Amino acid sequence: MVSNISNLVKKSIQKLKPYHIENTPCRIKLDAMENPYPLSKALMKKVLEGIKGIKINRYPDPLASRLKDIIASDIKAPIDNIIIGNGSDELIQLILTAFGEHGDRVLLSIPTFSMYGIIARSLSLMPEGVPLDKNWELPLNKFLSDMERIKPKVIFISYPNNPTGNSFDRESILKVLEKATGIVVIDEAYYNFSRKTFLPYLKEYKNLIILRTLSKIGMAGLRVGYLMADKEICQELNKVRLPYNSNALSQEIASIILENRTEIQKQIGAIISERDRLMEGFKEIKGIEPYPSETNFILFKIDRDSKEVFDRLSDNGILVRNFGNDDYLKNCLRVTIGTSEENDEFLDEIKKIIT
Incomplete structure (x- = not known):
C-alpha cells in the first residue's frame, strides 16, 4: 500500500510551488492584464448566433x-x-517538451513572466535567469556570456517584458538571435499595445518562434494563444501537441471577434490613451515612481511597504498585483489599465494612501 504520495512525484515537481492567482472579491479588478471593456451588444449577438451551430457532441x-x-x-x-x-502557456509547454532534454538549460531574464521557469522546471529542465539592469534593459554582454557558458536549448524573451512593461533594445535581441544555437522564443503577448514585432525576421532565423495571445485584447476567458515559426518547427511541435487542444467554443468565438476586429481596435486605442493618462496621473503623486510601459499595465514603485498599500486598496475594493516579496521588485505594484472611471477611482484612492 502507498502511504506517501510525495515519494511518487518527480523530484522536479516536488520543488515547485503552484502558480498563485489572487481570487480576492473586488469592485475594480486591475490585477490580471485583462481588457476592461465588454463586447458590444451587436458583436455579442453575432457571437451568440455563431455558437448556436456548434455541435458540442462532436470534437472540434x-x-x-x-x-x-x-x-x-x-x-x-x-x-x-x-x-x-x-x-500561450500550452505553447510554452509544447516548445519546452519538444526541444528540451532532461537537465537542459533554459535562459531568460529576471524579472519576467514566471511561467517560463515554472514549466521548464516541471519538465526537469534547468532555467537560468539574467537580472535586468536598473532601467529594466537586457544586459547584452552578460546575456551573451551566459548563452556561451550554458548553451541553452531554449531562450525566452518577453517583448514587451512582463512585469516591467518595457521593450528591450531591438539590436540587442538581434544579437541574441545571431549568436543563439538553440530555439529563441520572443513572446509578443502585448504586441497590440506596443506594435513592435520580430515577425519580419522569421524567414531569416529558422530557430525563431514568436508567441502571441488573444487574452490581453478581450478574450482572456477563451484561452487562445498562437505561435508563428518556421514550418519545420511547427511540424515538430505538432508531434507533441495534444489532439483537439483548442475547443470548439473558443475557436468559433475568437474567429467571430477577429472578423469584427474594428471594435477590438477601438478598445485597444482607448486602453493606450488611458495608459498615457494614468502615467501622467502617477507623476503628480509624490512617493510613486512609474516605469515606462508599452503594454496594458504600468509597474510602479512606492516609497513604503507595498503590501500595506496593496491591502488598503483591497479594503476599498480595488485589486492590483503586489510584487513586494520579489527580490528584484521590492515595493513594486502593477496596475492593469482599466476604464476611465476605474482609473480615476484608483488614482484618487492611491493618492489618499500615499500622500
Whole structure:
C-alpha cells in the first residue's frame, strides 16, 4: 500500500510551488492584464448566433483551420507556420517538451513572466535567469556570456517584458538571435499595445518562434494563444501537441471577434490613451515612481511597504498585483489599465494612501 504520495512525484515537481492567482472579491479588478471593456451588444449577438451551430457532441476542428486562416490573413503568413494553443502557456509547454532534454538549460531574464521557469522546471529542465539592469534593459554582454557558458536549448524573451512593461533594445535581441544555437522564443503577448514585432525576421532565423495571445485584447476567458515559426518547427511541435487542444467554443468565438476586429481596435486605442493618462496621473503623486510601459499595465514603485498599500486598496475594493516579496521588485505594484472611471477611482484612492 502507498502511504506517501510525495515519494511518487518527480523530484522536479516536488520543488515547485503552484502558480498563485489572487481570487480576492473586488469592485475594480486591475490585477490580471485583462481588457476592461465588454463586447458590444451587436458583436455579442453575432457571437451568440455563431455558437448556436456548434455541435458540442462532436470534437472540434483539430487544426483550428478557420481561426488559423483569419490569423494568417492578418499577419500575411502561411497557415503551416501557425499553431493555435490553449493559451500561450500550452505553447510554452509544447516548445519546452519538444526541444528540451532532461537537465537542459533554459535562459531568460529576471524579472519576467514566471511561467517560463515554472514549466521548464516541471519538465526537469534547468532555467537560468539574467537580472535586468536598473532601467529594466537586457544586459547584452552578460546575456551573451551566459548563452556561451550554458548553451541553452531554449531562450525566452518577453517583448514587451512582463512585469516591467518595457521593450528591450531591438539590436540587442538581434544579437541574441545571431549568436543563439538553440530555439529563441520572443513572446509578443502585448504586441497590440506596443506594435513592435520580430515577425519580419522569421524567414531569416529558422530557430525563431514568436508567441502571441488573444487574452490581453478581450478574450482572456477563451484561452487562445498562437505561435508563428518556421514550418519545420511547427511540424515538430505538432508531434507533441495534444489532439483537439483548442475547443470548439473558443475557436468559433475568437474567429467571430477577429472578423469584427474594428471594435477590438477601438478598445485597444482607448486602453493606450488611458495608459498615457494614468502615467501622467502617477507623476503628480509624490512617493510613486512609474516605469515606462508599452503594454496594458504600468509597474510602479512606492516609497513604503507595498503590501500595506496593496491591502488598503483591497479594503476599498480595488485589486492590483503586489510584487513586494520579489527580490528584484521590492515595493513594486502593477496596475492593469482599466476604464476611465476605474482609473480615476484608483488614482484618487492611491493618492489618499500615499500622500
